[in-house]
Amino acid sequence: MYASNKLSGFPFFAAAIFLTFAAAGCATADDGSPSGVLRNGETPNQLDAMESLAEDAFDMALGENYAGVSAAAREIDTRWKAFRAQAARDGVNESDLRNMDEAVSDLRRAAANPAEPLSLARAANSVSGEMEILFEVYDPPVPPAILQLDFLGREIALDGMEKNFASASADVDTMVLTWRRLRQTVLDAGGAQAAADYDESITRLQTALLARDANALVEEANDNLELVDALENVFL
Secondary structure (H helix, E strand, O other): OOOOOOOOOOOOOOOOOOOOOOOOOOOOOOOOOOOOOOOOOOOOHHHHHHHHHHHHHHHHHHOOOHHHHHHHHHHHHHHHHHHHHHHHHHOOOHHHHHHHHHHHHHHHHHHHOOOOHHHHHHHHHHHHOOHHHHHHOOOOOOOOHHHHHHHHHHHHHHHHHHOOHHHHHHHHHHHHHHHHHHHHHHHHOOOHHHHHHHHHHHHHHHHHHHOOOHHHHHHHHHHHHHHHHHHHHHOO
16 A cells, blocks of 8 residues: 655665656546445545655655656646545545645645755655545554654655754654554554564664764665565555
8 A cells, every 4th residue: 555665875866767647536436436435444546646646756856857746746736636525525624634735735836846856855755744644534454654654764864865963853753753653553463573673773763863973864764664664564
């Protein structure tokens, strides 16, 4: 369900990634009916697509594939406009809907006038930052908090690339809080080793932060993103 991203190098130079987009999603439900009724634990195709597109836009921003980011931003905007009313009907509250509105609009603006890769990547990742609350409504088998860990790992990598240790400190703290509310769920699902590995990664992030070692921060954020994939696999 969740795509993965791995950042490499400091600074980061990614190969350009080219997307072939499917036709923009229409307003009909996933099952072809207008009602939007889903089976238990099923997430709407529109939502899955937006989550994947946001991660692709992040990768393309770092690869300086600005045309690709612009195309992804337009596709996210189209899909969000088609899906927003269903999200409201399904229980997403108005403030969270507006937060997503803002994140999508910010990405469209950033993609229209890209200044440099890191700020554009943050705009793309901000869309990913809204995904946990949207997915939570549908109670999927993979805990949506894992999406938040993925978002935070990418944020910390960007913090390291910018040598922004104040932002990194705040993001690591948020990661710790997110992990605390998810950890027991991972253990209950049989993920003891994945949980232990993630505990150690957080410790290494904190150590890099205390040392103000930007290179180590980026390297560990990369490794942390791989461990998020392992957490996801516990539930698959």
